[in-house]
Amino acid sequence: AAGVIQSPRHLIKEKRETATLKCYPIPRHDTVYWYQQGPGQDPQFLISFYEKMQSDKGSIPDRFSAQQFSDYHSELNMSSLELGDSALYFCASRVWGESYNSPLHFGNGTRLTVT
Amino acid sequence: DQQVKQNSPSLSVQEGRISILNCDYTNSMFDYFLWYKKYPAEGPTFLISISSIKDKNEDGRFTVFLNKSAKHLSLHIVPSQPGDSAVYFCAASGASGTYKYIFGTGTRLKVLA
Numbered sequence: 001a002a003g004v005i006q007s008p009r010h011l012i013k014e015k016r017e018t019a020t021l022k023c024y025p026i027p028r029h030d031t032v033y034w035y036q037q038g039p040g041q042d043p044q045f046l047i048s049f050y051e052k053m054q055s056d057k058g059s060i061p062d063r064f065s066a067q068q069f070s071d072y073h074s075e076l077n078m079s080s081l082e083l084g085d086s087a088l089y090f091c092a093s094r095v096w097g098e099s100y101n102s103p104l105h106f107g108n109g110t111r112l113t114v115t
Numbered sequence: 116d117q118q119v120k121q122n123s124p125s126l127s128v129q130e131g132r133i134s135i136l137n138c139d140y141t142n143s144m145f146d147y148f149l150w151y152k153k154y155p156a157e158g159p160t161f162l163i164s165i166s167s168i169k170d171k172n173e174d175g176r177f178t179v180f181l182n183k184s185a186k187h188l189s190l191h192i193v194p195s196q197p198g199d200s201a202v203y204f205c206a207a208s209g210a211s212g213t214y215k216y217i218f219g220t221g222t223r224l225k226v227l228a
Contacts (some may be wrong), residue, residue, distance in 0.1 A: 045216065104161065
């Protein structure tokens with residue numbers, strides 16, 4: 001079965017550069033979530049989208065922005081990168097329409113390293 | 116403020132025995148709970164979930180128990196297998212006005228052959 005696809009898998013950037021992470025949800029999934037996981041930490045919710053509209057916002061810095069496109073893929077744009085932005089970034093998708101409660105399905109993440 | 120807590124960072128269990136992973140939450144508005152397994156360099160994999168209208172859900176070797184009054188849930192794995200060795204996260208969602216899924220800090224399970 002098709003899973004959530006994230007690209008790139010690894011990304012190395014320097015401080016103050018920008019980065020764009022992409023997420024392709026499971027077909028027919030209408031909701032996308034972004035999480036950031038630092039070393040030894042739990043995944044921290046950043047932002048979510050339902051039907052291309054932002055549905056909720058977590059601890060996302062103002063330097064970051066995200067959007068969901070008409071084909072439901074999502075991009076997380078990160079500017080003025082800082083060393084502390086180095087982390088694993090996960091995207092997850094689910095179907096909202098069928099049930100209020102449904103599990104998130106995660107991609108394998110993008111490991112961002114800021115030097 | 117950690118709304119979902121897993122107080123045991125690690126757990127070792129002998130192969131064939133039961134593994135019990137625990138999770139506590141503070142927000143009584145949560146109404147949907149999930150368990151995920153995570154291997155290194157992979158994303159979390161969904162295992163099992165439970166709605167707040169139930170107190171038990173079973174799927175093969177995995178059973179999740181929910182005690183709403185104690186704001187506690189647990190994941191039982193029987194029998195444990197070496198391939199179950201991974202980090203397990205519990206998550207909760209449904210708090211009023213939010214669609215976030217809040218994750219616990221994880222428990223590293225090691226199943227010894």
